[in-house]
Amino acid sequence: MSDAKSVLDLIAAENAEYVDFRFTDPRGKWQHITYDISEVTEELLTEGIMFDGSSIAGWKAINESDMIMAPDASTAAIDPFYAQKTVNIICDILEPGTGEPYSRDPRGTAKKAEAYLKQTGIGDTIYCGPEAEFFIFDDVRYDVSSHRVAYEISGPESPANTWKEIEGGNLAHRPGPKGGYFPVNPLDSGQDFRSEMLSTMKKMGVPVEKHHHEVATNQHELGFKYSPLSQCGDLMQTYKYVIHNVAQAYGLSATFMPKPIKGDNGSGMHVHQSIWKAGKPVFAGNRYADLSDTCLHFIGGILKHAKALNAFTNPSTNSYKRLVPGYEAPVLLAYSARNRSASCRIPYTSNPKAKRVEIRFPDPTANPYLAYTAIFMAGMDGIMNKINPGEAMDKNLYDLPPEELKEIPTVCGSLREALLAVEADHEFLLKGNVFTKDQIESYAEIKWDEVLAYETTPHPIEFATSYSV
Numbered sequence: 001m002s003d004a005k006s007v008l009d010l011i012a013a014e015n016a017e018y019v020d021f022r023f024t025d026p027r028g029k030w031q032h033i034t035y036d037i038s039e040v041t042e043e044l045l046t047e048g049i050m051f052d053g054s055s056i057a058g059w060k061a062i063n064e065s066d067m068i069m070a071p072d073a074s075t076a077a078i079d080p081f082y083a084q085k086t087v088n089i090i091c092d093i094l095e096p097g098t099g100e101p102y103s104r105d106p107r108g109t110a111k112k113a114e115a116y117l118k119q120t121g122i123g124d125t126i127y128c129g130p131e132a133e134f135f136i137f138d139d140v141r142y143d144v145s146s147h148r149v150a151y152e153i154s155g156p157e158s159p160a161n162t163w164k165e166i167e168g169g170n171l172a173h174r175p176g177p178k179g180g181y182f183p184v185n186p187l188d189s190g191q192d193f194r195s196e197m198l199s200t201m202k203k204m205g206v207p208v209e210k211h212h213h214e215v216a217t218n219q220h221e222l223g224f225k226y227s228p229l230s231q232c233g234d235l236m237q238t239y240k241y242v243i244h245n246v247a248q249a250y251g252l253s254a255t256f257m258p259k260p261i262k263g264d265n266g267s268g269m270h271v272h273q274s275i276w277k278a279g280k281p282v283f284a285g286n287r288y289a290d291l292s293d294t295c296l297h298f299i300g301g302i303l304k305h306a307k308a309l310n311a312f313t314n315p316s317t318n319s320y321k322r323l324v325p326g327y328e329a330p331v332l333l334a335y336s337a338r339n340r341s342a343s344c345r346i347p348y349t350s351n352p353k354a355k356r357v358e359i360r361f362p363d364p365t366a367n368p369y370l371a372y373t374a375i376f377m378a379g380m381d382g383i384m385n386k387i388n389p390g391e392a393m394d395k396n397l398y399d400l401p402p403e404e405l406k407e408i409p410t411v412c413g414s415l416r417e418a419l420l421a422v423e424a425d426h427e428f429l430l431k432g433n434v435f436t437k438d439q440i441e442s443y444a445e446i447k448w449d450e451v452l453a454y455e456t457t458p459h460p461i462e463f464a465t466s467y468s469v
Contacts, residue, residue, distance in 0.1 A: 002073060002074065003073050004042040004045035004046050004071075004073060005042060006073060006076075007019075007040075007045055007071070007073050007076050007087070007089065008040070008042060008045070010076055010087060011037055011040065011087055014078060014085055014087070015085060016037060016078070016085045016086060016087045017036070017037060017084045017085050017086065018034050018035065018036060018037065018082070018084055018085070018086040018087070019034070019035050019037065019040045019086065019087045019088075019089060020032050020033075020034045020035075020079060020082075020086050020087070020088045020089070021033050021034075021035065021049055021069050021071060021089055021091050022088060022089065022090050022091060022237075023069055023090070023091045023092070023093055023105070023107070024105075024106050024107055024233075024237060024367065024369060025056050025057065025058070025059075025106075026056075026057065026058040026059070026104065026106065026367065026370075026442070026443050026446060027057070027058075027315075027367060027446065028106070028315075028365070028366060028367030028368065028369075028370070030237055030241060031056065033049065033051065033069075034086065035049075045071050045073065047068075048068040048069055048070040048071065048091070048094060049068065049069040049071075049091075050066055050067070050068060050069075050096065051066075051067055051068075051069055052065045052066070052067075053065050053066070053067035053093075053102075057446055058104065058442045058443060058445065058446045059102075059104055059442075066096045067093055067094070067095070067096060067102060068093065068094040068095070068096050068099075069091040069092075069093060070091055070092045070093070070094050071089045071090075071091050072089065072090050072091060072092060073089070075088075075089055075090035075234055076088070076089050077203075077204045077205050077238075078203070078204070079204075080200050080203060080204065081245045081249075088204075090107070090234055090237070092105060092107055092108055092111075093105035093107075093108060103436045103438060103439050104436075104438070104439045104442060104443075106233070106367050106369035106370050107230060107233060107234075107369050109369055109370060109373050109434060109435060109439070110229050110230035110233050110369040110370075110372065110373050111230045112432065112433065112434045113126065113229060113230075113373040113376055113377065113432075113434045114126060114228065114229055114230055115432070116380070116431065116432030116433075116434050117275065117376075117380070119432060120380070120384070120432075122275065122277070122282065122294070122380070122383060123275035123276055123277040123282050124276065124277050124278065125228055125275070125276045125277075126228065126229045126273060126274075126275055126276075126376050127226045127227065127228060127229075127232075127272075127273065127274050127275075127276065127356070128226060128227065128228070128229045128232040128271065128272065128273050128372050128376075129225070129226030129227075129232070129271070129272035129273075129356075130232065130236055130269050130270065130271050130272070130362075130368070130372075131221060131223065131268075131269065131270040131271075131272075132221070132236065132239065132240070132256065132267075132268075132269040132364040133214050133219055133220070133221045133267035133268055133269070133364065134219070134220055134221070134243055134254050134255060134256050134267055134364065135155065135216070135218050135219050135220075135254070135255050135257065135260055135261070135267060136155055136156070136190060136193070136218050136219075136220060136247055136252050136253070136254055137153050137154060137155040137218060137252065137253045137255065137260075138154060138155055138156055138251065138252055138253070139152075139153065139154040140152075140153050140154075140253050140255075141153075144457065149457060149458060149459065149460060150460065153260060153261070155217065155218030156174075156189045156190075156218065156252075157174045157175055157180070157187075157189055157217040157218045158174070158217060158218060159174060159176055159177065159217060161174065162174060171186070173186040173187050173189075174187065174189075174217065175187050175188075175213075175217055176217070177216070177217060177263060177264045178215055178216065178264060178265060179215075179217070180213045180214055180215050180216055180217055180218075180219055181212075181213065181214060181215040182212050182213040182214075183213075188213045190213060190220050193246060193247065193250050193252065194211040194212075194220055194222060195211065196246050197211070197222055197242055197243055197246045197247075198210075198211050198222055200242050200246055201222070201224065201238060201239060201242045204238055204242065205238075206224050206235050206238055206239065206242075207224055207225040207227070207235075208222070208223070208224050208225075209223040209224055209225055210222070210223040211223065214265070214267075215264075215265040216261060216264040216265040216266070216267075217261070217264060218261075219264075219265065219267065222239065222243070224239065226272060226274075229372050229373065229376060230369065232368070232372060233368040233369035233372060236368035237368065240256060240364070256363075256364035256365055257316075257318055257365065258314075258316065258318050258319050258321065258322040258363040258364070258365060259318050259319075259321035259322040260318075265329075266321065266322030266329060266363070267322070267363060267364060268322065268329055268360065268361070268362065268363050268364075269313075269362045269363050269364040269366060269371075270358050270359065270360050270362070271313075271358070271359045271362050271371070271372060271375055272347070272356045272357065272358045272359075273298075273356060273357055273359070273372070273375060273376060273379065274355060274356035274357070275294070275298070281352055281353050281354075281355055282294050282295070283295035283298070283355040283356060283357070284352035284353070284355040285355075288337070288346075288392055289337035289346045289392075290352070290355065291346065291355060292355075293386075294383055295355065295357065296388070296389055297382045297383045297385075297386050297387055297388075297389075298357060298379035298380070298382050298383055299335050299344050299357055299379070299382065299389040300382040300386075300387030300388055300389035300390075301378045301379045301380065301381040301382020301383065301385070301387050301428070302344060302357070302359060302375060302378045302379050302382065303333045303334075303335070303343075303344065303387075303389055303390075303409075304378070304381070304382065304387055305378035305381065305425060305428055306333050306343065306361070306378075306409075306411055307411065307412050307417070307418065307421035307422075307425070308374075308378075308418075308421045308422040308424075308425040308426060308428075308429075309371075309374050309375060309378055309422075310361070310411055310412040310417075310418035310421065310422075311415075311418040311419055311421065311422035311443075311444065311447065312366060312367070312370045312371045312374040312422075312443075313359075313361060313362035313363070313366050313371045313374065313375065314361065314362060314363050314365075314366070314411070314412070314415075314418065315365055315366055315367070315371075315415070315418075315447060316363075316365040316415065316450070317414070317415045317450055317451065317454040318365070319363050319365060319415065320412070320413055320414050320415060322363060323361065323411055323412070323413070329360075329361065330342055330343040330360045330361055330397075330411075331343070331361070331410045331411050332393075332397045332405075332408045332409075332410055333408065333409045333410060333411065334390075334392075334393040334397060334408055335357075335389055335392055335393070336392050336393050336394050337392065337394070338394050339393060339394055339395065339396065339397065340360070341396055341397040342360070342393055342397060343359065343360050343361050343411065344357055344358070344359055344360070344389075345357075345358040345360055346358070357379070359375055361411050362375075370443070373434060373435070374429060374435075377428055377429050377431065377434055377435070378428060380428075380431070381428035381431070384431075393408075414451075415447060415450065415451050415454075416451050416455070419444050419447055419448060419451065422440065422444065423444065426440055
């Protein structure tokens, strides 16, 4: 799709009855409104749709609530989950008085980052490739009230089910904790729904690659190809939407919560990034691991600003249940070409075009547009200021003796720490007017509410350790 007319042609060709217009809120969730096709005209698709921005957390006040959803025709796709034939279109958010992009629109922020790269002359394209893991459960119950805080989860592969009486019999094939990477069925119970997720994504225009079971029980991952930064945000939103809804159709529940299971691996979202200019990879060179100085400086910027990045890449209180030593989540701020325990890894490749940086600490609760953009801006700060990342660490960082370990900086240990970090270190995000201070402050306000709720709610562990003291 290239313009309003092509969208109208798609509607006619598919005999669609509705058009669903979508945008991403600050937390990273799609919001939508559905129009009957009788209302969908070339004028509507060109001029946009008015809506109440004051109802979106972290956006407009009630006295300035009018905003415009501007449809992006290139994103039009048939929704496979609605009973009535519906075309989905992703929108940008504009100010009604000026028609300018709204400063707090996450998708608009990603687009500004792409424009900023071109302005610097360092490159013309920032490619991004995420790997988002998720869990699948078949029964999820939780309660947070004044006199009860509890949860109970169960999945098709949960070890607790080995002694459970199940109608039709308990067939017993289940991977144990950390045993899911990656035996075939019947130990892997997710082959069919993962294949359906991948094929559904493909129908919606996502360039898919693969799927597999992950390390933890009930944990999975799908893969799609890298793409330019803002488009990658669109693809990740589609990815999450498809996974949630295919799981629902199977009578299952999908979650991108980083650490739903105690004692097993959590879900991350490794993010690969590279910069290109005039069709050539900027990150390829003759330095460490065949990287360029530009790439090493990019890594230096990420390591320098990692704690501030955590506010966007690890934006939930649960994120920091995953970011602890002893699992595959990298908490130590180092880089390596061979070491998956490093927070910045250089994936092996003999092809200069595939030279990239893999940032391993993010998780999939992140708003993809904001997370990918923040990572890029930290890297750009490293390039602009020639930040030296130090020596690479080509050994198992988790096995280092204490005297060496204490010398290596770490990511944040809590969302509170991350929010304080970005409050103190955010100038790099403001360059090129990519982020605005107002946007960062409004985003942090939402996250401080989550911190307050978490920190003021008693935890069952506290009853176990303190009740009888």
